[in-house]
Structures are given as C-alpha cells and as structure tokens.
Amino acid sequence: MNQDEMNLNRTVKDDINLVSKHKLWNNQHADEKTLGLLEKDTRYFIPQSLSTQCLDVLRRAEGASLESVSGKRYIDFHGNYVHQVGYAHPRIIENVVKQLQKLPFSPEQYTNKPAIKFAKKLASLAPSNLNRILFTTTGSSAIAMALKLARAVTGKHKVMSFWDYSHVTSLDTMSVGGESFWRENKGGIVPTETINIPPPITYRGIFEDNESKCLEYIEYTLSKEANIGAFLAETVRNIDVQIPSKNFWKEVRALCNKYGVLLILDEISIALGRTGYMFAFEHYDIEPDILCLGKGLGGGIYPQAAMITRDDYNHLTELSLGNCTFEKSPVGAVAGLTTIEIIEDQNLLKRAKKYEAFIKSSLETMKLNHTIIGDVRGIGMLWGIELVKDRITKEKASNEAEKILYYCLEKGLNFKVFYGNVLQLSPALTISRDELNIALNILNEALMKIQ
Template sequence: MDASTHTNSQTFIGKEARFGARNYAPVAVVVDHAKDCLVWDVEGREYIDMMSAYSAVSHGHLHPRLVAAAERQLRKVAVTSRAYYGTTLGPFLEKLCQLTGMPRALPMNTGAEAAETAIKCARRWGWKAKGIEDGRQEILVARGNFHGRTSTIISFSSEADYRAGFGPLATGFGHFDFGDMESVKAAAGPNTCAVFVEPIQGEAGVIVPPAGFFKELREWCTANNVLLIIDEVQAGLGRTGKWFAFEHEGIRPDGLVLGKALGGGLLPVSAFLAREDVMEVFSPGSHGSTFGGNALAAAVALEGLKVLEEEGLVARSAQMGEYLIAQLRDVQRASRGLIRDVRGRGLWVGVDVEPSLATARELVERLANAGVLSKETHETVIRFAPPLTITRELIDKAVAALRKVVVQKAAELGLPEHRTDTAQASA
C-alpha cells in the first residue's frame, strides 16, 4: 500500500497484531464498509471483492433484502434457544428441505459445526443401522480435504500443519485419493459407514474431480450400504452454477452439509440435512446448539434462499462463471508460464501459480494494491469467488488488474514471451 495510507490502517492492524492470537495472516487491507461487490478501506480506497468471504457473501455485501429481514426480526426476538418453538425456524427449514430435496434438516451455526454433526450422525447410523460395534465405525475422507478446524476434523486432515501438536487425534477415519474410485474401494472395510467428501476441494486449490467420479461413488455407496455425505459449505447455494455442486452429475447424497452463504453474509448459519432414516438417529439430548436455528438466523437465512431463487443468482453464477474462467485463461496464455493452470466451476476459480517463479501470496498482495481482493491457498493458488451478483464490468476490471500484475511479474523475472507449458496449451 502507499505510504500515505499507512497511518490509519496501521492503527487497526497494530491492534489486531497486539491483542489477537496469531492464527491468521491477513492481507494488509483494513475494511471499513462494503456494498454488493465493492469494499472500501479506512482511507476510502475502493476494491473489487473477488473472495466474498470464502463464499459467505454470495449475495453481495449487505444485500438490502437481507438487511431488511434482519432489522424486522431484531425488532421482535433474536435468540431464545431451542427450548421453545418459534415463528421463523419452521419456515426456514421447510424452504431448505424443498430446495435440497432432503426431508429433514438440523440447524447449526458454523460450517465446522455442521460437519461435526454429520460425523456424529454417520457414526451413530453405522452403529444403529449397520450394526458396527460402537467405537469401530469408520468414515472415509479424501486426502487434501478441508472440512473445518475442530479437533475431530483436523484429526483426519492430510495437512501436517493442521495436525501438528494437537494430539491425541481422533481415530476412525480412512483416506482415499480425491477423484479416484479404486482408491475409495481400497480404503473401505467392513466397518465403513460413510464417505465424507467435498464436491470440489476448495482449500486444496479448487480441485475439480474427473467427470463421472461422483456418479460412480454414489453407485458404490448404494451397493455397499455406505452413506454418501457431501460437504457443500463453500460449493453449495449457487457457487458452482447450480444450486448444489452434486447436481452436476445428477446424483443425490444421503447427507448434505451447508453453511457460509446460508447466512447471507450477515451472520453464521449452517445446517446438516439427511434422508429420514439417517436423521432419525438423533433424539432429544443427543445433539444441539444454543444458537443453532435461532430466530434471527432463520429469518435471514430464509430470505437469503428466496433472494437466490427470485433474483436468479444461480443461473447468473453459471453465466458469469463461464465468462470469468474464459478471461482468466486468456491471462494464463499471456503469463509466459507464470500461471500453469486455471480451473473451477461457476464463480469458483483457482489460478495456479508456477511455484518456481512466484508465490500466490505475492501476487495476491500486488492485486490488493491494484484494488482487487483475493486470497491464496497453499502458496500456489489464487482463489477467485466473487459474490454471485458480480457484473461483467467488474470481472473485466478485476481480470485486467490480474493481467497487469502477472505481466509485470513475468517481465521482472525476464521470462520469454513465447514461454508456454502443457496446461496453457490445453487451456
């Protein structure tokens, strides 16, 4: 950032650095306010939001209908706990079940909580429905997975940094290679009760599985009486150009985890949904959350679902996503090998940087200086996941900024203009 912007920004950055735990490494932009796809920092500088809080702000920042729904509910009641019935939870769950095709939903707050709910459900189902000895149930998960950061979830992460020093780790998980059915079959055993998987691996770098994998996985799970539970915390609710990413292969899971965009960018809302016989393993006292399904969250989430539906944001994601990917592949072709791949679906795209030439973090910081907000993952991939309300004009501006950053970096490295690679040739 320019030296003239440091004083005010550094005040806030300094306070977080001084008093906050050092478990994040944010890009040095101090957000003051936002509207739809635009963000302004404390100095008044404007940015295009190409991250939308990891898909939590899919509706755009402070969507007026969602703000109005929150304000209406705040004048009535916000939190009572699930000790009583309310007027907003039932309608929200009804709408959510209609859209997903699932008969029952269990509301929680964060995506990680919903993932934990799915794990508990799968284990109890394995015990009750399959007769697996309690304590021996096994859930298959993909290498490179990311489902949250709770102690149970990091126990089955394949990332050493997520696990180191947090033992003793939970057991009961087997690993397979994402997109590889033979690996799934090899990992399975008599105590396998579920496969828990993302439809696209986000934190791993927006990894899209090979065509047909989920259809084959669905068939295998059905044939072997194994639950297929799909985590669509990031992928769901229109992000990939369909309501849910599993629809790209015409399948239906036995359990579904949702979050992020479910809260409309205003507050944390998540849910675990499942077929009737799976969800009935829960009984009063077996699971719950003080804030899960609170009146305010349910009111906002219901309005958020209506906005996605009535404003055609799912179809818009497909249309704008196709355009974004095409534009980013043009940048790749001009990158002189600095960008080795562009992959994604809908408005969820990973730009894979050649690690021998630059880090994704360096390019993300340069993009921020150019007025575009994004975020790296694993130092090799820049993630682009703008609000579903993004316009072609804003996409053009963001991509133009990336092109300038990439071309400048390639020139600094002295890369020849004719440089290419296999990914570029096939793009």
C-alpha cells in the same frame, strides 16, 4: 532457501501473513490511523496463521467490494465464501432488523415460525427424501453432527475422506479432514477414526488425470477396511478448485451403496449458487445421504449452518447430535431464508452460469499469453489459476504468486493464494460485468508485470 520461502513451504495453505512482504505492504500502503489500528489488533488478538497479521482495516462492505478505513476499495474475490448475494444486501438487513425487533432469540425447547419456514424451504430444495434439518452456527458443527448421525445410523465408527481436503477446524472435524496444516502441533487428534485416501487431483497427485485408479483405491479400501460408516468429501474441492468428473461421483455413490456407507457431502463453501447450481452435487446427478451447508447460508450477516439428511434416519430421538444454543435462531433463519429467496428472485444461478463462460474465456486467454499459468480450472463463480515456473516440471511459482497478489491488492483486487501457487477467485454472484472486467484486467496486468 530464504526465510520467506521456508515459511511458504512450511504452511500448507501458504498464507501471506508469514512473510516479510506482508509487513512491507502495511508500511507502504497504510496510513497512520490504519497502522495504529493494526498494532492494536496485534496486541489484543491471539496471532494465528491465515488471519493475523492483517492486511488492512475495513470500515464498510457492500455489494462485491470492501472499503478500508482509509477509503481504499477492493473488489473482493475471496469473501470467506459468505458473499454469494454480495455484502450488506438491503433486503437481508431489512428482514433481520424486523426480526430483531420482534423475536431475537428462541430458547431451547421452543420453536418459531422463521425457523420452520427456513427448514421447509431447504427441504423443498433438496432432492427426494432429504427432508430433515438441523441448524447450527458453524460448518464445523454441521460436520460434527453429520459424523455422529452416520455412526448412529450405520453402527460403524470409521470415516473415509481424502487427503488434503479441509473439513473445518474443530478437533473432531480436523481428525477427519486430510489437511496437514490443520493437524500441525495438535498432538493426537483421533476422536474419529479416519482412513484418508489420495484425492482425484487433475493436475497433480498420484492419480493425476486418472480417476479410475482413485476409484479402484476407494473400492479396495472399502473392501478391506471394516466398520467404515461414512465417506466425507467436498463435492468440488474449494481451496484450489479441483473438479471431479460426473462419472467419478456416480461411481463413488454406487460404491457407498454397495458397502453400506453414508455419503456426506461438505458444501459449506461451494453451495448456494457458487457453482451455478443451488447445490454442487446437482452437477453430478447424485444425492448425498447427508449434506452440510454453512458460510454464505447466513447472507454474510449471520453465522448460519445446517445439516440436511434423509427421512429414513428420523428414528433416533434419544440421540443429541448438536443441541446448539442458537439451533433455531429466528434471526439466523430469516437471514438464511432471505438469502435463498434473493438467489432465486435475482436469477443468480443463471447469472453464475453466464459469467462462467466469460471468466473461463478470459482466463484461458491469459494462459495462452502467460507461460507462468500451468492450469486454469473452474466452475460457475469458483476458479483456480495454478502458477508454475515450468509447465513440464510443474514447479510451483510461489514467490511469483505472492508478487501478483500484492500488485492486485495495490490496484484494488482481493483474493486468496492457496498452496503457495494457486490464485483462487470467488467473486460475489451479484458482481457487475464492469466490476468483473476491472478485476480480470488487474489480474492480467499483474501477470504481465512478473514475466
């Protein structure tokens, strides 16, 4: 095994910045100006996996695309999941600029109309009595607030979550998530006592294609482990696109009710139309007790996140859950409210469902034509292509995935590779049919090149 293969295997998310092809890409495709800026980036930022070293230097982001300082354009199928309404939406920019000129900040112990309007809108979108909101600036903070609230409501301090699910990156949220990548070299991260369980994976894992066994495991654990107050999970797992059945989530909801456990759904990366509904849990006809939002909630312009919970829990006034400096940011509220209005006014939920059928058909055709594709799975505008060397053994085709990525980058398509062999595709909901066709054709060309 060479050093590149060791690096790909060592890193759970298998980020390309650790392998030699990354530097080769920069040397072959970057001009002198870009290389100079990349060198300065390396000089001044603390290097960390998943973000450094960088692939390129950007100067513009608009609609479904990115543009580098050298003028190269990429159709962006990643976007850190903030680009549901596309980049630089003129309506968000206009409203944010107007707000900046009137009230750019709202200090603690004050409120403002934009924050109230935004909270009211979110409450109107959520079902039944999910009417209580707290705003913050990061998904990590939203999860942390949810965990504190669950402990206060139930009086129980333990949390159940799935292995391999990432619930963002602060020390307390890392201790709850079961993603080993985020735990590496962090020491004893146990601010929250967590029971991790194997997830209901459809293509790999010990419960492969057997959700009933996963449900048995969950109930067995809940029946034996005292003081579990919360079950935290992504409704649909984002990074490698795992989609449980409707029955699975209905049974989990029933088990939480039976054992007095609050269901916390992390939809930081998958809400706001990504799956074809405003919230992913709407696919399953269930309700969470606490919902966490983030990423695209600020329209790709402002760092905006939120926790939504039930009126029932509105009796803990002495408890400080977040006390965020930018909790009621009028700028963030305007960005968030405008984002939701755009999703509604431009019928982006309907658009995502329409494109779902087209993307599924295109990827399934690729699977028929390319034996390297072991599995295609997706929902709305979130898709995963799992590459394997052999469909029977399911050995990961990590080196091939990396070659495909760099070919696509060269041709103008950007996406992320997770777990070494899963191509994750999440375009802007506003992407045009022509752009979608171009992107999928580039991907198909890349698959043909590595056969």
